[in-house]
Amino acid sequence: MARLRPQDAERRRAAGPDFLEALARGLAVLQAFGPERRQMTLAEVARVVDLPRATARRALLTLAQLGHLETDGRLFRLTPRVLRLAAGYLGGNGASTILQPRCERLSLAIGEPCSAAVLDGEEIVFIAYGQPTPMLNVTTIVGWRLPAFCTALGRVLLAGLPDAELEAFLARLRPEPVTRLTELDPAAIRAQVLETRAQGFALVDQEAEIGFRSLAVPLRRYDGRVVAALNLGMHTERGSAVILHERVLPLLRAEAEEISAQLV
Template sequence: MPNDKLPERDFLSTLAKGLSVIELFGEPSRYLTQSEVADRLGITKAAARRILLTLAELGYAQADGRRFSLKPRVLRLGYAYLCTQGWLEIAQPELDRLMTDLDECCSIAMIDFPDIVLLARAVVRRIMSISLNTGVRLPSVHTSQGRVLLAFMGEIQRDAVLEASRYDALTVNTLTDRARIREIIETVRAQRYSIVEGEVDLNMHAISVPIFAPDKSVPYALSVSTQASRHDRASLEAMVPRMSETAQALGDILKAFHRQS
């Protein structure tokens, strides 16, 4: 739907639908049929067919019988954004050092309403139960990164994200009570870190801290993810000083980058 500030005459609905189709693909929907696209977006099967065939013609998708999947060309869309975030390239060595020191996977994430998206990763070569590569989207309300970002967000923006979010029980540990999640977010703001244990995946724990921008806002969160068998809450909390040190360094990089921009 068009933005409230954008006049209807300036809103290109066909482009919006095409981008919405691209966003449908991902775990677990690596393959989609015309009917599935139509049902999920509330459009006609004919419209879904035209969009999918256009994406295939442009090289962004491919057909395998009745099923469609994305092709690597779609990565250009994400790469175009990453190229505008030049500070991430400068920040990568800090992320790599943290990964080496803690021997755990580290990442930087931001809100992509209403979810979070991973922008940068430093990965330990260890088998994880789920794949968390750059560009992966996760529910903000169920992740440590999301709760940190929500904690330092303006009240109006936070309420909008919480209202638009889904509260599906992804595991038996997933918190679905909205009031309880709001309470946790307030605690996160006070303690300046968030821990999530098995809410997205039972075998994965994560801890995040804020990365402050020059204007004191928190556009990014720094996180460490680990197998549940490797760390309990106490050992995760013991990582906070080292993570906060890296978050400060990342904030300094962000400040220097903005000064030069």
């Protein structure tokens, strides 16, 4: 039987005998594809997912038979059918339904892109996105992932974690640079997250993208738990950090308060 990666083996030990290795491998194969790996050979998939070629081949052919992948005999790529996996979450998640029109409205009002995200492991996942001009397809942003530690959205979501979960996240974090300005010192990252928790917002300046500043605030449900974060970004030439703090922060906080009243 093919071995699982260390993190997957740990999940199996935690889950006990009900853990399905074949399902875990199949999902890992699907998740291996992305913007930087739009199509791959069998050998490439096996290397990325860290599985024997025979195991990776069975997973790829099964997913192709189910319609989630297509192949020309050598290269494999995702098909639109994989969107069904996300559709259930986006359609059934009340937060996504509430946040999409809010992001669109706020983006038009301020003239800058507005987004919302949730925390998934060590990454944030965008669940809503609005922009003032139709330059990008919203579907290219929704579902997009970024590291949590160096983004405004991520720091807000990390700040909302219970102490034990935050410390566990920081203990396993191995930060890698996204830009030349990305903070990589674990102690400094921890201090930034705690500062975010204390002040109730995060302002990140070019750590995730050069030439781009982001400001984010938490979205809390009825019991005070942070379930998502709301963000507005601005190119550096369009506004300083002071402008974001003085002009945008009050608007984001007011919007977050209205949204939180609808979250359950």
